[in-house]
Amino acid sequence: TTVSVSATASHPIPTTLWGQMFEDISHVRESVRIFFKGLNPPRAGMEDCTPNCSKIALFNKLPQHCNKDTTAALNAWLPIGESSINVVADPSPLSSALPNSLVLVIPPNVKRDVGFANTGYWGINFVKDTQYTASLNYRVPAFLSPLNSPPTLTISLLAEDGSTLAAHSTELALVDGWTEVDIVLTPDRTPPSLANRFAVTVSNATHTSPAGIEVHFALLSLFPPTFKGRKNGMRTDIAQALADAKPAFFRFPGGNNLEGQTTATRWQWRNTVGPLSQRPGRVGDWSYINTDGLGLLEYLHWCEDLDMEPFMAVWDGYSLGGSSVTGDALGPFIAEAIEQINFVIGDPNTSEAAALRASLGHAEPFKLRFVEIGNEDFVGQAPGTVASRWNWFATNLSATFPQLHFMATSRSSGPALTPTPEIYDAHNGLRQTHSYTTLCRLRNGIKFFEGEYASTSTNSSNLYGTPEQGRLLWPTVAASVGEAAFMMGFERNADIVFSSSYAPLLGHVNNSQWTPNLVGFDAGKVYKSTSYHVQKVRTAPSPPLLTATPQLFANNRGDEYLPSTLPNNSTSATLIWSVTRWTATNQLIIKISNSAAASQDLTFVLPFESVSSVGSLELLTGAATTSNTPAAPDLIAPVASRIPVGTIFNYTAPATSFSIITLTAQ
């Protein structure tokens, strides 16, 4: 195949082309940050726990949305010694948002320590000399019978064999009301496994009260060191992996998890900001409870810390259960969206929501240009309701915030919306072989955010089935090579595709509601998939450096597109390429995706006077069905090398491979 390249760029590559989308799916929101968090009380009449609830366990919210006295409310909680533990609606709760407590009952005449422990999100990773920040609240409803000395409260980190890695003891305050304990625990060694525990015990509490003595606990949390030291921040290894992919934007809070199954259980920004004790959490849309310990302000800090701009969604009246609000009834929800936006960009002197932001330490507005109206507002829609809701939201929000760009999330093919959307967030599931043609959209002034795509299955007629039906558990080399081809379609169409993101971004390997995911993780490690290696994209237009750890799309976005011989764009095509240029350094970036089972030869013809004689090659290849998995996390990684190039040069793309060739040409 001969590829002739034009020296005249057809269009720029937008800096927003590559980014990340995030939502609380597969337990990412909590376990990427906290080992476990506050126990939260069930509000009256909360839904019964679904079986999955037992998977949520950890200290988080579990009990909040599970009726008390249920085994689900105690999952991952273990009694220590001759104690019994339970979750109750506390008559004197820590806060109205958290009306439940975990109750430790200390029986009479107990001789040994009693208490409870938590096993974390399928384990807890402790490392020697690392500082873990523990916090809890307790109250002793009825004072212990007069004792010769006050009981001792001990908070400790335990290894699988029960040995103590770190511990801190304080006197149990026999006062009416809640006492907060905040301490730092530093393990004196690294335990051999992840099967470790966070433990709370009470000693020296001997008494003779036949019914036993209760100690109530609430809002317990344990934080590892966080990315950039943010309070209530992100686990450093996961945040670093995401940062290394140099995302230009960050879409949040969903995805399905924005929508709620009902209007009442939608994501509500105000319930996700302020002190953790004031965050009631909600029944999320992926079969488990969201504590909302990671809320709107934490998302915005995340954007600042990774130099990403927010693509923030507002709830638009439609919920996954099929209920939708339309017409005048949308008023309160439009007001809620206006306050949410004002929390991000408003003036603290004129907006209460902006003043709340200032009171939480960020007086300056955050950077915000793009706001999505809902998510996938085409699923199960009563005809036309989305048109009505879009009209209400787009009309009111653009009148209030004329500087913002609003994205529609219904299908651009219909129903017709007024006002005409400037942008649609299109979602493309992809089969294993790229569907390059999908991208040839109408050019009618509309811009596209390819907001969710991934190669999900080897079965093009069943993209979201079971593994037996072809669904991928992990990205495979073939899937990632297919995505690379699809992504080159974004470059070729970057005059109308201004942004794109793979979905889902993250998934806990011990309990995912979706596969494949770009980055997997467990309590101790991060697993970078073959698709993650393809995704890494730089935002800043600076020359790609042949770094020690080769990056693929990262460092290789280029800032303008050079037309070249168009590849065969049938869905059976197996050889796709694109050429972009860094104008600052006259470097060409040639990307080639070969999804065939055999290598394919290409000849590049470059219309430049002088071309470097040696180029850098970053190559991702391997057996088509291989994946990086927890068992073999680094099986497939990009390999950097140098190859001969020139004004005319040949390149053989290996079978099932994605290649990036960088050279200088002027």
Ligand SMILES: O=S(=O)(O)O[C@H]1C[C@H](O)[C@@H](O)[C@@H]1CO
């Ligand atoms: O079942 S789907 O609609 O395909 O769910 C997809 C689309 C939705 O926005 C996101 O939350 C989810 C996983 O990426």
